[in-house]
Amino acid sequence: MPGPPALVAPxxxxxxxxxxxxxxxxxxxxxxxxxxxVTTTQWQAxxxxxxxxxxxxxxQVATLDLQLDGANAELAAARDQLATATGRxxxxxxxxxxxGDQRVASQQYLDYQxxxxxxxxxxxxxxxxxxxxxxxxxxxxxxxxxxDPGDLRRFRNQVDDLCDQARDANRALQQELDQ
Numbered sequence: 001m002p003g004p005p006a007l008v009a010p011x012x013x014x015x016x017x018x019x020x021x022x023x024x025x026x027x028x029x030x031x032x033x034x035x036x037x038v039t040t041t042q043w044q045a046x047x048x049x050x051x052x053x054x055x056x057x058x059x060q061v062a063t064l065d066l067q068l069d070g071a072n073a074e075l076a077a078a079r080d081q082l083a084t085a086t087g088r089x090x091x092x093x094x095x096x097x098x099x100g101d102q103r104v105a106s107q108q109y110l111d112y113q114x115x116x117x118x119x120x121x122x123x124x125x126x127x128x129x130x131x132x133x134x135x136x137x138x139x140x141x142x143x144x145x146x147x148d149p150g151d152l153r154r155f156r157n158q159v160d161d162l163c164d165q166a167r168d169a170n171r172a173l174q175q176e177l178d179q
Contacts, residue, residue, distance in 0.1 A: 057145070067156070068141045074163060075134040082127045085170055089120055092177045119173040126166035133159035 096112050137159050140147055 060144070060149070064141050064144045064152075068138060071134050071137050071141065071156075071159075075131060075138075078127055078130050078134070078163060078166060081167075081170055082124070085120070085123055085173060088177060089116060089173070092116075115176055116173070119169070119176045122169040123166065123173045126162070126169040130159070130163040130166040133162045 093109075093113065093116060096109060137152075137156055140152060140155065144152060
């Protein structure tokens, strides 16, 4: 015995306007994916460039730190030389003052004091310029990124020249003191 007739759902027809909308959505999704891929690739390239720059600057900072340490060491040495020279001047001036006849010794002492004073003044001025130059160089090296590396090298060479002049003046003073 046949069963009751099956109810068949009426066939649905696809909506005629749905396919173009789906195709348009697919194309839009592909365009968006392509755009995101291109921007991601560009971002990765830019990121690699910035990372390379960061490594380069880190290397420059390390080099400048070494230069700063060297400048600080030279500054400390210059200050020690100034203190030693000042002490030595006092000692030798006292020794020279006690020599010979009071009148001759007094004249010799005055002449000597003038030469030593002039030499000491040159040393003091030269060491002061050296110290001031090194202080300024240290300040510049503390913010080295704000300055051109070539300008920093030239300034350092100028400071080195000032310190060399101070050393020369100190040697001349020492020779004067040894007489």
